[in-house]
Amino acid sequence: MTVIKINAISVAEGSGDELAHRFAARAGAVDGQEGFEGFELLQPTDERTTWLVITRWRDEETFQAWLSSPSFAHGHRSQSERDGGDAPKPVGMHSELWSYAVAGGSAG
Numbered sequence: 401m402t403v404i405k406i407n408a409i410s411v412a413e414g415s416g417d418e419l420a421h422r423f424a425a426r427a428g429a430v431d432g433q434e435g436f437e438g439f440e441l442l443q444p445t446d447e448r449t450t451w452l453v454i455t456r457w458r459d460e461e462t463f464q465a466w467l468s469s470p471s472f473a474h475g476h477r478s479q480s481e482r483d484g485g486d487a488p489k490p491v492g493m494h495s496e497l498w499s500y501a502v503a504g505g506s507a508g
């Protein structure tokens with residue numbers, strides 16, 4: 401059964417654009433990962449400063465395998481590092497991993 405793993409990233413006020421920018425330039429390494437079913441980056445539209453990376457996985461095992469894979473490390477290298485440059489300052493001030501299962505809902 402699909403598992404939902406959410407990385408909740410708090411950014412400093414005004415740093416959201418930079419986070420969006422980094423995701424726009426992401427490595428894409430996760431895309432072919434075994435068990436990966438997709439993700440969305442959610443931007444707060446109220447006064448909150450926590451962005452959510454909602455990822456979906458076939459099961460707990462495939463998510464755990466990605467966490468300790470070279471693909472996870474590569475996907476968390478900035479574009480400038482991937483180009484051989486320095487790491488930019490981290491944009492997230494704090495992050496939490498939330499774990500969910502679908503318990504109900506409707507597609508319509």
Ligand code: HEM
Nearest residue numbers: 405406407422423426427428429430475476477478492495
């Ligand atoms: C220390 C905690 C984490 C922080 C601060 C963080 C932040 C980021 C940032 C800034 C990026 C954009 C690429 C870059 O510039 O690095 C990224 C990529 C990504 N993050 Fe995280 N992340 C963390 C952990 C996680 C976890 C636990 C998950 C899963 C629930 C996750 C899911 C993703 C995904 C799916 C991508 C795209 C990777 C790719 O394209 O291959 N992140 N993250």
